Amino acid sequence: MGLLNRLDDPYEGGGIVLGKVEELLNWGRSKSDWYLHFGLACCAIEFMAMNASHFDFMRFGTIPRTSPRQADFIMVTGTVTFKMAERIKILYEQMAEPKYVISVGSCSNSGGPYWEHGYHVLKGVDRIIPVDVYIPGCPPRPEAFEEGMMQLQKKINQQAIFNKRKRIELEDSTKDESNKES
Amino acid sequence: MGEIKRMDLEYSQLDSDRMRINVGPQHPSTHGVLRLEVEVDGEIVTEVVPHLGYLHRSFEKHCEKLNYQQIIPFIDRMDYISAMNNEWPYVMALEKMLDIKVPEKVEYIRVIVAELNRIANHQIAVATFGMDAGAFTPFLYYFRDREAIISILERLSGARLLYNYFRVGGMAADIYPGFKDDCLNVVKQVRKTNAEIMKLLIHNSIFIKRSANVGILTPEVAINYACSGPVLRGSGVAHDLRRDEPYSVYDRFDFEIPVGKGDVGVVGDCWNRNIVRVHEMEQSCRIIEQALAQMPETGDVKAMIPKRIKLPKGEVYMRTENPKGDLGFYIVSNGTDKPERMKARGTSFVNLSVIPEISKGYMFADLILILGSIDIVLGEVDR
């Protein structure tokens, strides 16, 4: 992240150059999303069909990675059970920033058909990790996957990297001061 | 090739440290969320301990809380690759208890959709098995063909994967015009692709080297572990409920039961388990062709569907031939509209239990192939 540090210092307050740089960085991130496929249940099969020739998920520039370290977003496809929940959390924490989460299907959105009597089903993956895009359906159709992917790209494209960094720095500095005081 | 090659465990006396590796629950080739705790000595597997339950969705609890019609969608979500086949034993069990004779046309529709789904299931099984061996391209060829089957089933039922199409005493909807032509086109395409995959993957010498003589399951062990489906037939036991206990209209069709013959490798190894699936696709094609020819043109598929299902007191165990093996439902009724207890005998659950037995002494890479050749679906293992 040394590149970013050098970039935001001289242009305090932003500007055209910075805006363009930001656009470029966002473009890179949104067009090249490598994903960790967290295949859990039925939706994973539909996602396999999505990956296959007919729908070709790689058109969006996505590449499946099997190691969470190299993934940009995690695709939670299926029912999250309590036994699995802690593993999802660990894998999410292993991913490198910036990272995103797509929750696929009713089960990982809200527990789905298992919401009432599922004593071993976590009612929504958003109870343990932050979710960026929800794809509804049981299982979602491939078109829904496409829409979800486009929504994620849209979200990444709208991110304000430099403002966010400034805000974080501000928070960090106030935290330091409060630490000193105490 | 004939003799059984098992890695010589003698040189473990070299006293190297053993390493315990966790394969799963999130791993590219556990076909879901299975976790295998593997102890390896260098590259050789010395112990496998499966840990299940990462997809335990409380299926049996739901059955006790819901009424009989509402259970069908949950059954779809058990073995989600072959949902049509899953629904069948359940509705048959209820029809047996209610003493319903379903119309002839319904029986034929059931046979056709079940066989179509069997083809789709085996396509995934063979494709992912190839992928475990590192061949990615056959996977996509099979998925291309599977799309055609999926679209037929979608036009029938309205869903791509989890159909909810069977009803007690009938079907949710009648077939659409042009259904026969679509099925015949699929049959044609399946045969064409199978011929191609035979050359590209099944008889590829690297693939044979990898999968033949690996993970040998003898018939005695297979029966003792109550294996069924292609896993049992790959070991040379011609056990197929469609012929042994003909249900529905299966006694009217002419088809063979492919078993592992050991053309390559020995009977009961991964290659033979896999080839059984490829041959079964061909047999399913034959059944579909005959069923399409025999199917009556007229008939109301919804005529026998009861308004409200209330079972008499009693219990029934019904099993049919799922693509993965015998799928059984044990239903205990207490006379109300909800079952007292329902137990699903998951095919994959039983077939998977054999893995610690057949994977010891092989290489770590073989373990992945053995797992792939058993063709499990975790939804059915954990329920």
Added chain:
Amino acid sequence: MTAAEIFEKLGSEFGSAILSLTEEPATDSFITVDPAQLFDICHTLRDEESLLFDYMMSLSALDLGENLGVVYHLYSMTHRHKIVIKVSVSKENPVVPSVERIWRTADWHEREAYDLLGVKFDGHHNLIRILLPYDWEGYPLRKDYVTPDTYHDMKVPY
């Protein structure tokens, strides 16, 4: 062989351990046996020439209110006949002999029955939970089971 013949054959061998035969139209015929002698009965069922039940289709446990029941569905690959064997034990002391050594497939079935209903199988080599996490409390398929509010600080109800 029909269920009645199997019942007679077992009765001649084990006497009072074979409790009853139930044949009703809406039900698969089943034989109820005494759990104390279950292992020997199953051994005979598998190895006796005229029976040869070498294939165990299913093992189910169920909550019968006062008691817990275990149901064995057996099939013979040679003779192609079926039989259902039932035992029932009290909930206070639900111990059933394990048949894991007769049919290896019973291994996981028994673990599942233990996991979900709490039937204890005597003689099983590794009777631990199989589906639920190892630290889960209670047996979910019992009729008096109450779903917990939290598991590891995660809320269970919707």
Added chain:
Amino acid sequence: MESTNFLWDLFGRNVWTVLAVISLPLLFVLVYALIAILAELKISAWIQERLGPMRTGPWGILQPVAEVIKLLQKEDITPDQSSKLLYNLAPFIIFTGAYAAFAVIPFSSAFVPAGIDVGLFYVFAIGSISAMGIVMGGWASNNKYSLMGAMRSISQLISYEIPAAMAILSVVVLTSSMNMQEISSMQSGGFWNWFIFGGPGGWSKLWVIPFTIGLTIIYFIASLAETNRVPFDIPEGESELVAGFHTEYSGMKFAMFFFAEYANMFVVSAILTTIFLGGWNSPFGDFLQGPWWGVFWFILKSFFIVLLQIWIRWTLPRFRVDQLMHVGWKVLLPLSFVCFVAISLFAMLN
């Protein structure tokens, strides 16, 4: 040192020229890697009846650029339990190993970064450095999958270096030179003079042609193994080892592995081109021959080999570890010995 480098003639011998000589292949590697990544994505898509990336720039051609921009921004994770120094050093060492080999590759009759006399020997020596990087990365990650991947990788590299060396040695016997530029210039005058067809010579070389073709194939197979490509991609076999020795690497460090892999692919293809396929020579005698056309022919031939590697990658399943060793030691090595003896006999008779 004989000057075969037009940059020396152009700018004279000073520091700037050295920098230019170094940076030219670096620039080439970066551009080439981007093209190769795109080719890999697109060719795999076509083989599988797909389209491949389509939404990044026209027809998806900016996909590798987007990936590099993305990888630059990724967080750089060093696992807590890892051996930090080795972990951080490994990607650089691997890339160095791949890049250093470019020093002796003759791109054209007028440009070879360093025309040393023991070029082939140097390539082999420097190739082992990346093996060191792999084992460092795998061990330092403190991950079982990485460790297993690294171990497999090392055994594979060592076993396949021998048949590859035998193949190269045979050419050295024929040419009595290890200078890659010299070997290239010997093969001028049409494809009939390439070493895949026995090198320059009269009709008497006919009986040696099967052996040289065999050696070319042996070297190609060995080079697949050395670059960890399918069917020898066991170190990173996705279905077993998650991602092999680079499981724990993220961001730019992972990109270094990525680049090194593609650079290595080019290096082995370039060596194959130089010693067997006539290097920078035109296949049609004097037609389109010359220093600039040499670059064109050289890159064309090397790219063809790279494409062949990609094609194989998406067609074949992968071997198992012991089968890989079997192929290396019991099939390729004896075969290469036979070819070597035959070619030595031929060289002696001439």
